[in-house]
Amino acid sequence: MYDLPEQFSAFGEARQKGFLTVKSVKEAGGMVAGVFCTFTPLEILDAAGFLPVSLCGMSDEVIPAAEAHLPRNLCPLIKSSYGFAVSQKCPYTYFADLIVGETTCDGKKKMYELLGKLKRTYILHLPQGEDPNALESWTKELRRFIAYLEDTFSLRITDEALREAAHMRNRERQKRMRLMELMKLDPPPMRGEQLASVLDGAGFLFEAASREAKLDSLAEEVSTQYVAGERPVSASDKRILVTGCPIGGVLKKAVGLIERSGGTAVCFENCSGIKAAWQMVDADAPDIVRAIAARYLEIGCAVMTPNAKRFALLERLVDEYRIDGVVEVELQFCTPYLIEAHPVREWARGRELPYLGLETDYSQSDAGQLSTRLEAFLERL
Amino acid sequence: MRYAIGIDIGSTCAKTVVMDETGGIVRRMLQPTGWSSVDTAEAIRAELFREGVSMEDSRCVATGYGRVSVPYADRCVTEITCHGRGACRIFGTDELLIIDIGGQDTKLIAVEDGMVKDFVMNDKCSAGTGRFLEIMANTLSLRPAELCELAAGGGSTSISSMCTVFAESEVISLIGRGEKRENIAFAVVDSIVKKVVSQASRIQSDAKTVCLTGGLCEFDYLLQTLSQQLGRRVVSGPDARYAGAIGAALAARKLLS
Secondary structure: OOOOOOHHHHHHHHHHHHHHHHHHHHHOOOEEEEEOOOOOOHHHHHHOOEEEEEOOOOOOOOHHHHOOOOOOOOOHHHHHHHHHHHOOOOHHHHHOOEEEEEOOOHHHHHHHHHHOOOOOEEEEOOOOOOOOOHHHHHHHHHHHHHHHHHHHHOOOOOHHHHHHHHHHHHHHHHHHHHHHHHHHOOOOOOOHHHHHHHHHHHOOOOOHHHHHHHHHHHHHHHHHHHHOOOOOOOOOOEEEEEEEOOOHHHHHHHHHHHHHOOEEEEEEOOOOOHHHOOOOOOOOOOOHHHHHHHHHHOOOOOOOOOOHHHHHHHHHHHHHOOOOEEEEEEEOOOHHHHHHHHHHHHHHHHOOOOEEEEEEOOOOOOHHHHHHHHHHHHHHO | OOOEEEEEEOOOEEEEEEEOOOOOEEEEEEEEOOOOHHHHHHHHHHHHHHOOOOOOOOEEEEEOOOHHHOOOOOEEOOHHHHHHHHHHHHHOOOOEEEEEEOOOOEEEEEEEOOEEEEEEEOOOOOOOOHHHHHHHHHHOOOOHHHHHHHHOOOOOOOOOOOOHHHHHHHHHHHHHOOOOHHHHHHHHHHHHHHHHHHHHOOOOOOOOEEEEEEOOOOOHHHHHHHHHHHOOOEEOOHHHHHHHHHHHHHHHHHHHO
16 A cells, blocks of 8 residues: 555645635635535636635534424434534634525425524525526526625626636636546546545635645646556455435445445545536636526436436446446435435446445444445445 | 354344355354354354364354454355355255345345345334344233244234334334234234335345245244235245355355365
């Protein structure tokens, strides 16, 4: 085993250290927007001069606080996100001037309503599927959001600023993709758990140029070491595609277990992975707001009905990453993904791909059962 | 003599099977797991040693949820893979659908060409497991085997709660209402079978043989109801509770050669 490139740790620490950056941004008179979802149009916040920060809850420590207001049988991500806000344990929520939510799943939608009582919250009305009016109504919705930001915070969001932001976010997406695509190598040049923590940590490196440089130099170093003959992952490891719910809160548990049982997560289709990075905004389109709207509507999330885009992407990834097996990680009580697990299982069966569905939460109480399942799954591959 | 030893440490019972080099089973052992899997593993080693089976010459594979607590095992393999191999040997076929009702979880395992093709397993909840039966039997002051026998003569009652804790209070209220014990026993078995049937709908298997493994394998009434509700004949036998340990011993035998 070779030493991990030091840059890995820079990403790991970004989440912890990032709040100092946010604090200094605030002290210098800057504004912070708390966001939860890959549907949030970051370009608009960038162009408005806001610093977008992810508030997605990934720990179970604040869930008891959330359950004072929320039902127990609700997904842990929603409970954790709300728990951090209500217990004031998240510095990012504390510093946020505005929270931006979307009408994605019912649980989030209703949670944002409650959040609105604690913090200024704006809810974007996201279309619920691939209907002919979707692009029209989402574009209008984004224009309404722009007008809201301009009025509420007395600022101007110009097309030039939007285009510039689109170029910047596209560059970031390309760099994330470049890193993820290194996993097409066989054997892969890093562990999936490392890759996922980099993708998560990059969101907490707030300065675009330095974030891009760090992503680039990590990809450089990983490639250089690989070319020099370093093989941190065994060639006998099975190549696993991870799909399903956001996995930030169960990364160690689910992905860690895969990688201790003879597999490597070479591809993440989830929110923090390829799903949210592979499409670019057409930054030179005549109508930039419409171009931004179009790009976000391409995300194949289970809140959409129908959700053919997810299946088209899965189909492609299986070949590109030479996948041996699919592991779908579901958060308990996530109705959209749990229902969509059935067609995903059927799709895998049709492709004769071994499939394992795991339903879990942020606690450690099912770690034993999960490991039996994952080990048995990998034994059969 | 060199032996192949399979140890299956389940949540309730620890099963040990010793095979000679030809694959013949020379010893079966069953003991409660107790609170410490490590102590149980040690007790098994001591017992085998007394009987002249030394770990040094032999190969040992551990399985079951306590598989990591067997320090002297040469390998750990999950109970899903071991049940697959063990059941193939017991039932003399390599196309099988296995229903394993264990202490803390219930699994359905589809085996094709002797290999595990797919499996489903209950989540955190204990409905439809051996533990569920045990708790309900306790509430009725019965042993699990007695409950199953009684159930054969009952009917016309059902338990609707899937949750063990709620189901227990449902049973208590049935007792309070003066419902006959055999009817309550019937409802308990019926609830387990329904849960297994619903899990079975999530797995595809055209295997001719459907078998029951695990601690409930000798309960005739359970087999009969399972067969009825699944619409497929479910077979079992006294060795079926050792399926995991037999599978582990078969894996250990491979390490001998």
